[in-house]
Amino acid sequence: MTEDKPSLQIHLIAGEASGDRHAAELLRELRKLYPRARFGGVGGRHLKAAGQEQLFDLAEHAVVGLTDVLLNYRKFKRLFDRLAADIEARQPDAVIFVDFPGFNLRLAARLRRRLPTTKLIYYISPQVWAWKAGRAKQMEAILDHLLVIFRFEKDWFAERAPRLPVSWPGHPVLDRWDDDAAGISPEDGAERVALLPGSRRREIEAHLPIVAEAARQMALARPGLKFVLLAADMERRQQIERMLERKGLGHLPLEIRMGYALTHLSRCRLALVASGTATLECAVAGLPMLILYKVNPLTYWVGRRLVKLPYIGMVNVIAGRKIMPEFLQDNADAGKLAEAARRLLDSPEALEKMKGELAAVRATLGEPGVNARAASAVRDVIEGRKAG
Secondary structure, three states: OOOOOOOOEEEEEEOOHHHHHHHHHHHHHHHHHOOOOEEEEEEOHHHHHHOOEEEEEOHHHOOOHHHHHHHOHHHHHHHHHHHHHHHHHHOOOEEEEEOOHHHHHHHHHHHHHHOOOOEEEEEOOOOOOOOOOOHHHHHHHHOOEEEOOOHHHHHHHHHHOOOOOEEOOOOHHHHHOOOOOOOOOOOOOOOEEEEEOOOOHHHHHHHHHHHHHHHHHHHHHOOOOEEEEEEOOHHHHHHHHHHHHHOOOOOOOEEEEEOOHHHHHOOOOEEEEEOOHHHHHHHHHOOOEEEEEOOOHHHHHHHHHHOOOOOOOHHHHHHOOOOOOEEEHHHOOHHHHHHHHHHHHOOHHHHHHHHHHHHHHHHOOOOOOHHHHHHHHHHHHHOOOOOO
16 A cells, blocks of 8 residues: 555546546545545545545536537636636645546646646546547646546557657446346346436436437337336436426336446346447447437537547447447437337347447457556656556
């Protein structure tokens, strides 16, 4: 165990649900290395539960898309200024930025000017390989270390920002897999489909009506089919329950679950999933999926002109081809999803082929122990050693 001074301070900055969870998992490993350190910053409920002395909950303010960012600019500016002033006053030994690039890269640039000796570490790189590739040079100029979660990112940065130290511990979703719990069949033997409309409020507002209506159509066409809907927390669960009641879909053969996502996914045959980290959780579970995403039309129009990738689902990006169907914007239609799901459920051969494709994706994510390796890399940076 590493001995640490009681004055050691490490701040973590996470601004949305997925980053909050990743950061909390990293914090738990850092506390093993630095049991006497103080961990400050901002995040959400997961970071707070992990022991963060939280200035405020930034994750609750998460937004989706360009229009939401513009509408909430003044609020984010106030939060940004408050957080920056607090970090500058405390002068921590290290600040770890987790995803949330629009906010975090600006904060890192300011702290680099104001706190030249503080170690600035970025965990879960902005997807600059998809758009805004010029940010790589900015990151090279302001960061002490970058931790990436996809293997190809390490080579990408080595080519475009060679002076930026980068390490790849693997993808943290691997640490959530419980082999003892995975693969357990439900006692009733029912055929199940997972519904994953997203973890943020606005994502759920956009996607839940689509996946719930698709589920209704599937249940009518396939008696005995059941659904498992995964909610990020109690607040999101309550939002989902209210929306289902308002839309007259409260009678669906549906279980709403929180926690142990991979265990629940392993009990399903197919998933209807909003693009995001959940697609990789499905990949780790070996669960075939239909990927959907719907945002404000202006956000989509701008995004399609800036993003250089032909796919939105991360499993397809990693595979380099469309191994899982995508239903975006106007194609994110309940009828289309229900029909595609019906064809797949009727074709064991197609589902097995998709499982094979997902196994190849999973193999690129690394090995379990990701958070411990990431924490070790952070320790090396703080203590002036070369991180692996």
